[in-house]
Amino acid sequence: MREKADSDLVRRQNRLLLMEALRQHGAMARVEMGRHTGLSPASITSISSQLIADGILEEDTAPHVPSEGSHRRGRPTTQIDFNPKNANVVAVKVSIDGLELALADGRGAILARRTSRTATYDADPTAFGKLVADEITALLAKARVPARRVARVGIAVQGVADSQAGTVVWSPAFRTRNIAVSSVVEERLGIPCRVANDANMIAEGLIGSDRAGYGGTAAVVFMGYGVGMGLIINGQVYHGPTGAAAEFGHMNHLPDGPLCRCGRRGCVEAYVADYSLLRWASGNAATQPPSFNAIPEAHMLALEAAAHRGEAAAVSAYAKAGEALGFGLARIIAILTPSRIVLAGPGTRAMALIAPHLNRALEAGVVDELRRNVAIEVVPIDTDMIIKGTIDRALRHVDREIFAHGPPLKRGRELENIA
Amino acid sequence: MREKADSDLVRRQNRLLLMEALRQHGAMARVEMGRHTGLSPASITSISSQLIADGILEEDTAPHVPSEGSHRRGRPTTQIDFNPKNANVVAVKVSIDGLELALADGRGAILARRTSRTATYDADPTAFGKLVADEITALLAKARVPARRVARVGIAVQGVADSQAGTVVWSPAFRTRNIAVSSVVEERLGIPCRVANDANMIAEGLIGSDRAGYGGTAAVVFMGYGVGMGLIINGQVYHGPTGAAAEFGHMNHLPDGPLCRCGRRGCVEAYVADYSLLRWASGNAATQPPSFNAIPEAHMLALEAAAHRGEAAAVSAYAKAGEALGFGLARIIAILTPSRIVLAGPGTRAMALIAPHLNRALEAGVVDELRRNVAIEVVPIDTDMIIKGTIDRALRHVDREIFAHGPPLKRGRELENIA
DNA sequence: AACATTTTTTTGGACGCCGAAATAAACAAC
DNA sequence: GTTGTTTATTTCGGCGTCCAAAAAAATGTT
Numbered sequence: 021m022r023e024k025a026d027s028d029l030v031r032r033q034n035r036l037l038l039m040e041a042l043r044q045h046g047a048m049a050r051v052e053m054g055r056h057t058g059l060s061p062a063s064i065t066s067i068s069s070q071l072i073a074d075g076i077l078e079e080d081t082a083p084h085v086p087s088e089g090s091h092r093r094g095r096p097t098t099q100i101d102f103n104p105k106n107a108n109v110v111a112v113k114v115s116i117d118g119l120e121l122a123l124a125d126g127r128g129a130i131l132a133r134r135t136s137r138t139a140t141y142d143a144d145p146t147a148f149g150k151l152v153a154d155e156i157t158a159l160l161a162k163a164r165v166p167a168r169r170v171a172r173v174g175i176a177v178q179g180v181a182d183s184q185a186g187t188v189v190w191s192p193a194f195r196t197r198n199i200a201v202s203s204v205v206e207e208r209l210g211i212p213c214r215v216a217n218d219a220n221m222i223a224e225g226l227i228g229s230d231r232a233g234y235g236g237t238a239a240v241v242f243m244g245y246g247v248g249m250g251l252i253i254n255g256q257v258y259h260g261p262t263g264a265a266a267e268f269g270h271m272n273h274l275p276d277g278p279l280c281r282c283g284r285r286g287c288v289e290a291y292v293a294d295y296s297l298l299r300w301a302s303g304n305a306a307t308q309p310p311s312f313n314a315i316p317e318a319h320m321l322a323l324e325a326a327a328h329r330g331e332a333a334a335v336s337a338y339a340k341a342g343e344a345l346g347f348g349l350a351r352i353i354a355i356l357t358p359s360r361i362v363l364a365g366p367g368t369r370a371m372a373l374i375a376p377h378l379n380r381a382l383e384a385g386v387v388d389e390l391r392r393n394v395a396i397e398v399v400p401i402d403t404d405m406i407i408k409g410t411i412d413r414a415l416r417h418v419d420r421e422i423f424a425h426g427p428p429l430k431r432g433r434e435l436e437n438i439a
Numbered sequence: 440m441r442e443k444a445d446s447d448l449v450r451r452q453n454r455l456l457l458m459e460a461l462r463q464h465g466a467m468a469r470v471e472m473g474r475h476t477g478l479s480p481a482s483i484t485s486i487s488s489q490l491i492a493d494g495i496l497e498e499d500t501a502p503h504v505p506s507e508g509s510h511r512r513g514r515p516t517t518q519i520d521f522n523p524k525n526a527n528v529v530a531v532k533v534s535i536d537g538l539e540l541a542l543a544d545g546r547g548a549i550l551a552r553r554t555s556r557t558a559t560y561d562a563d564p565t566a567f568g569k570l571v572a573d574e575i576t577a578l579l580a581k582a583r584v585p586a587r588r589v590a591r592v593g594i595a596v597q598g599v600a601d602s603q604a605g606t607v608v609w610s611p612a613f614r615t616r617n618i619a620v621s622s623v624v625e626e627r628l629g630i631p632c633r634v635a636n637d638a639n640m641i642a643e644g645l646i647g648s649d650r651a652g653y654g655g656t657a658a659v660v661f662m663g664y665g666v667g668m669g670l671i672i673n674g675q676v677y678h679g680p681t682g683a684a685a686e687f688g689h690m691n692h693l694p695d696g697p698l699c700r701c702g703r704r705g706c707v708e709a710y711v712a713d714y715s716l717l718r719w720a721s722g723n724a725a726t727q728p729p730s731f732n733a734i735p736e737a738h739m740l741a742l743e744a745a746a747h748r749g750e751a752a753a754v755s756a757y758a759k760a761g762e763a764l765g766f767g768l769a770r771i772i773a774i775l776t777p778s779r780i781v782l783a784g785p786g787t788r789a790m791a792l793i794a795p796h797l798n799r800a801l802e803a804g805v806v807d808e809l810r811r812n813v814a815i816e817v818v819p820i821d822t823d824m825i826i827k828g829t830i831d832r833a834l835r836h837v838d839r840e841i842f843a844h845g846p847p848l849k850r851g852r853e854l855e856n857i858a
Numbered sequence: 859a860a861c862a863t864t865t866t867t868t869t870g871g872a873c874g875c876c877g878a879a880a881t882a883a884a885c886a887a888c
Numbered sequence: 889g890t891t892g893t894t895t896a897t898t899t900c901g902g903c904g905t906c907c908a909a910a911a912a913a914a915t916g917t918t
Contacts, residue, residue, distance in 0.1 A: 024477040025444075025452040026875055027904045033444040034906085051865060058443040060907050065867055094864020095914040180808060189808045197808065236680050251774070253672060260776040261655050262812060271773035272766055272804040274693070282806050347691055351770055354690035355670070357679040385691040387701050389599060389608045389616065393681060445906055446873045453874085470896060479876050484898055486874095513895025514883040861918075868911070874904095881898070888891080 032423040034059060038067055039076075039419045042102060043128075043412075044231055047080060049097030068100055076422065078103040102126045107171035107418050110156055110211075111410035113218065114177040116141060116193045116245065117314045119152065121159045123170075124411045132163035141312055145196035149204025156209060171418045173205055173213040174410040176221045178246050180270075183216055183263030192246055192281045192312060216263065216413070218242070218406050222364065223250025223257045225409025228416075231255070238360040239352055241268060241345075242401075243367025245315060246281075247289040251356070269293070271351070273344040281310045291344030292367065294320055300337035301326070317366070324370050338373035345374065346381020353386050353394055361394055364401040371398050451842040453478060457486055458495075458838045461521060462547075462831070463650055466499060468516030487519055495841065497522040521545045526590035526837050529575055529630075530829035532637065533596040535560060535612045535664065536733045538571065540578045542589075543830045551582035560731055564615035568623025575628060590837045592624055592632040593640075593829040597665050599689075600634040602682030607634060611665055611700045611731060635682065635832070637661070637825050641783065642669025642676045644828025647835075650674070657779040658771055660687060660764075661820075662786025664734060665700075666708040670775070688712070690770070692763040700729045710763030711786065713739055719756035720745070736785070743789050757792035764793065765800025772805050772813055780813055783820040790817050 023029060034057070041056035042048065048056070050064045059067070071077040080099035104125035113120040118137040122130050136155055140148065152175065160167055179191030186202025188194060205213040223240045226233075240250040249268030251258040258265055269289035270282045277286025278296065290296050295311040301323055302308070327334035349361060363371070382391055402408070442448060453476070460475035461467065467475070469483045478486070490496040499518035523544035532539040537556040541549050555574055559567065571594065579586055598610030605621025607613065624632040642659045645652075659669040668687030670677040677684055688708035689701045696705025697715065709715050714730040720742055721727070746753035768780060782790070801810055821827070 023452075024456060024875095025449040027449070027906090028875095030444040030446075030449060030874095030905055033442075037443060049865075061866070062868085062908075063906055066906085069867095092864075093862070093916040095866070095912095097865065180806065190806060249774075253677070258672070258775075261778045262776065264809060264812075265774065265776045267773045267776075267806070267809065270806055271770045275762070275766060275800070275803060284803065284806060343694070347694060351690045352774065354686045355668075355684065355771065355774065356677075357681065357684045357686075359680045381694070384694060384703065387599065387609060387686070387689055387703060390683060390686065393683075443906095446875095447906095449874055449905090468896075480897065481877075481899085482875055488898095511895075512885045512893070514881095514897070516896065859918100861916100863916075864914085866911100866913070869909085870907105871909105872905105872907080874906105876903080877901095879898105879900080882896080884893105884895085886891100886893075888889100 034063070035067055035071065035423055036419065038064070038071075039102075040416075042077070042100070043228070043416065043419070047099045047101035049099055051097060053100070072100075075103055076106050077101065104129065105169075107415070108165055108169050109411055109414035109418065110159065110170055110173045111407045111414065112152060112156070112173065112175045113406050113410070114140065114152075114175065114188075114191075114193055115314075116178075116312070119155055120407065121155055122407050122411065123159055123163050123165060124415075126415070128408075128411055128415055130407075130411075131165070132159055134159040134162065140193045141195055145194060145199045148194075148199055149201050150208070152201060153205050153208035156205070156211075167209050167211060170209075170211050172414040173209070173211050174221075174414040175201060175205075175213065175215045176218040176406050176410045177215060178218050178248065180264045180267060181215045181217050183214055183259065185262070186213065186215055188215060189264060190282065214414070214417070216259075216410070217248065217250075217266070219248025219250040219268075220257050220259065220266065221250070221409035221413060222248075222401065222405045223252055223409070224413045225405045226250075226362070227252060227255070227257065228409065228412040234360070236360075237356060237358045238362065239266075239268075239349075239356070239358045240362045240364065241349075242365040243292055243345075243363065244365040245294050247292050247367075252358075253356075268348060268352070271348060273348055278306055279309050281312060288344050288348040292341045294367070297323060297337045297341055297370075300340055301333045303333065320366065320369075324373070327370070327373050335373070338370055339377045342374040342377025343381045346378040347385045349378075349396070350382050350385025350391075353382075353390050357390055358394055361396045363396070363398045364405075368398045368400075453482070454486055454490065454842055455838065457483070457490070458521075459835075461496070461519070462647065462835060462838070466518040466520035468518055470516060472519070491519075494522055494525050496520065523548065524588075526834070527584055527588050528830055528833035528837065529578065529589055529592045530826045530833065531571060531575070531592065531594045532825050532829070533559065533571075533594065533607075533610075533612055534733075535597075535731070538574055539826065540574055541826050541830065542578055542582050542584060543834070545834070547827075547830050547834055549826075549830075550584070551578055553578040553581065559612045560614055564613060564618045567613075567618055568620050569627070571620060572624050572627035575624070575630075586628050586630060589628075589630050591833040592628070592630050593833040594620060594624075594632065594634045595637040595640045595825050595829045596634060597637050597667065599683045599686060600636050602633055602635055602678065604681070605632065605634055608683060609701065633833070633836070635678075635829070636667065636669075636685070638667025638669040638687075639676050639678065639685065640669070640828035640832060641667075641820065641824045642671055642828070643832045644824045645669075645781070646671060646674070646676065647828065647831040653779070655779070656775060656777040657781065658685075658687075658768075658775070658777045659781045659783065660768075661784040662711060662764075662782065663784040664713050666711050666786075671777075672775070687767060687771070690767060692767055697725055698728050700731060707763050707767040711760045713786065716742055716756045716760055716789075719759055720752045722752065739785070739788075743792070746789070746792050754792070757789055758796045761793040761796025762800045765797040766804045768797070768815070769801050769804025769810070772801075772809050776809055777813055780815045782815070782817045783824075787817045787819075 037057045053064045104127045106126045111122045121134040123132045180189040182189045188199045190197050202213040219242045235255045238252040242248040247269030249266040251266040270287045273288050274286040278290045280287035280290035294315045456476045472483045523546045525545045530541045540553040542551045543549050599608040601608045607618045609616050621632040638661045654674045657671040661667040666688030668685040670685040689706045692707050693705040697709045699706035699709035713734045
């Protein structure tokens with residue numbers, strides 16, 4: 021209801037619809053496209069042949085493999101999928117102890133990876149953009165893909181990212197604030213680049229893999245070294261005015277609570293993140309500053325074991341985390357009444373220790389009627405979900421841009437004469 | 440990107456666009472419609488003449504009034520506006536001490552009003568739907584408008600409304616929970632009926648009157664007898680999966696805080712609402728149950744005066760309210776990063792007393808970077824805003840429904856022969 | 859080899875929008 | 889008053905998109 025509708029909008033919308041179906045369900049025949057999009061077979065033929073002519077899609081040339089239940093009569097289907105060579109994308113995940121990169125083709129298949137260990141926290145912030153650009157260059161060199169074949173770079177980072185400005189506003193991975201990234205990468209490589217919050221990318225990945233399951237309003241909480249949240253509102257990841265939304269980890273739980281890495285006191289993260297759990301267990305959390313170092317998984321496993329053995333300090337750390345998480349979620353529920361809350365990340369390993377306190381806090385924190393309509397569940401998430409989500413989002417962006425300025429483009433007039 | 444696009448969608452969307460412009464800016468000439476919608480003059484002529492033929496719009500027949508700056512040459516414009524007789528709507532506002540009703544015509548002009556004083560809190564909840572239906576009947580009788588001319592009833596209520604189910608899930612105006620309303624009204628009057636939260640209706644009204652100002656993401660907080668919030672996300676009032684969203688008043692501030700009317704402890708309302716301020720001032724807030732009675736304005740004025748005189752209990756009540764409000768807003772900012780937060784309602788009279796504590800809490804509660812991007816302002820709001828917003832929303836619903844099932848409808852073929 | 863079945867393409871038509879030209883309804887100037 | 893000038897609105901022809909129906913294609917079945 022925002023935009024004026026004309027034949028151009030119809031064109032764009034239906035093409036996107038078709039490509040969206042393809043992203044969602046993978047290669048499919050024209051008939052299936054019809055089922056997914058509601059378009060008539062005639063239109064599907066017309067649209068798909070145009071997209072194939074544009075090099076965006078391609079027909080599966082593989083000789084029809086008679087799979088399992090293929091005892092069907094009639095003309096066999098021809099599968100159609102994205103042309104993998106049409107557009108590549110690069111995803112970069114920034115963590116406290118290094119960068120993780122992946123190059124994907126137009127279908128989202130990962131072609132090459134690269135990891136670099138660099139302590140980002142104390143490094144020169146002005147050099148960070150250059151570092152990312154150099155790492156991408158190295159990745160592309162390794163995969164023998166020229167930069168001009170890459171349509172987009174997506175960068176996922178913990179903390180507050182301003183995707184409009186292309187900066188990392190604040191992140192526990194850096195001492196400094198407002199670090200420019202997008203502009204540097206764009207200048208050096210000539211590839212459009214986007215910075216986003218890592219938890220949002222997980223949400224993006226979940227939507228990408230199961231649109232029906234995350235169709236309405238849902239919150240995805242990622243617990244681990246930090247606490248992140250991706251918010252799905254009406255089936256779309258909510259990015260807020262500047263792209264810096266859903267900072268659940270830095271939502272206050274208690275005024276004058278323990279110090280958080282963001283510099284405030286009493287944030288949810290200051291109770292629930294790995295470093296916070298260790299800090300509680302070590303005793304003097306109220307005054308002790310937060311740690312900015314990477315925490316080996318072994319430390320967390322040891323803490324969990326201690327809690328399971330019943331050691332008071334460890335047990336109480338998880339109790340505090342459960343309470344903070346519960347009240348935090350209660351507040352989210354009061355405001356947004358999501359129909360689903362998904363807990364994920366390494367922090368959920370200790371769910372058995374956390375759950376009772378979480379539930380008690382939820383009961384105390386929000387009216388029954390609202391609480392009863394939300395399903396809270398723990399979902400095991402592939403560590404790679406951030407990379408996958410970033411790739412997914414980048415590809416969908418590329419899809420959208422194809423038709424962004426799309427005038428009817430009178431290509432292929434000559435072809436009509438052939439017929 | 441959800442719906443398949445075809446000529447029918449184009450038709451619907453452009454007609455809605457035109458009607459939306461008309462709702463927004465009032466009567467206007469065809470040229471202006473073109474400017475607002477981006478449609479060509481030719482299309483505007485075609486669309487508007489069809490809507491006029493359908494009785495949805497009408498040309499202003501008034502002889503062109505040469506207003507102030509009308510020293511323009513050229514053919515004068517003909518104003519077009521909604522046909523006021525096309526659809527009437529009824530708005531009902533439920534408060535603790537009675538009902539307020541208004542009947543509006545298709546342009547949103549109020550034709551008749553009615554107020555009824557009934558203590559709803561202890562009344563028979565099963566009779567409430569009937570009461571509303573009877574009051575509407577009386578209102579219509581007074582205005583001599585038959586029920587079949589009313590296209591929709593909107594009911595605004597404090598507390599949690601489930602607009603899907605058409606029930607008042609929980610409201611401080613009632614002792615009982617889950618009171619069916621819509622179904623009763625629909626059965627008795629045969630008019631589609633919708634229950635909604637009152638603060639959401641204020642937000643709806645604000646959007647209706649200034650779409651540009653509330654275009655992005657904003658939160659509207661209504662402070663008074665209770666504390667409500669309307670959330671505007673991407674220019675639209677967020678209603679959540681069931682229509683029960685943005686219960687800011689019942690978002691927890693502090694675990695184990697004072698008792699709230701919702702039965703929990705430590706809700707924002709239990710610090711900020713009128714009854715809470717009085718309770719703090721009276722001393723033993725921690726244990727004292729909340730009051731469910733209507734509070735005369737004089738009481739609040741007296742409390743404000745006491746605080747301005749520097750009486751410790753009163754001053755501290757406003758300090759507590761400011762802190763709760765500040766941390767509450769800080770949490771909202773962390774999650775949604777709205778670009779605008781609007782405070783409204785009688786509670787804002789005491790803003791001078793509240794503001795310092797609110798600001799201190801905001802600073803303590805959320806990272807600077809996020810806080811700096813939000814404008815917090817006090818906006819004086821007409822007491823009638825709830826009624827107006829409810830009317831507005833009802834009319835927009837009606838607008839949308841006109842084209843909901845709209846097949847091309849081949850009306851007026853014969854007219855072509857005349858030309 | 860003829861028929862059945864399913865997918866895909868072709869063909870002709872409908873609908874909605876647009877640009878350009880025509881028409882309408884004022885005001886302005888002589 | 890008559891002739892322009894200006895602005896608003898309508899008319900007309902054309903374009904692009906989709907769709908339904910019919911045709912063609914490609915395979916299985918009898």
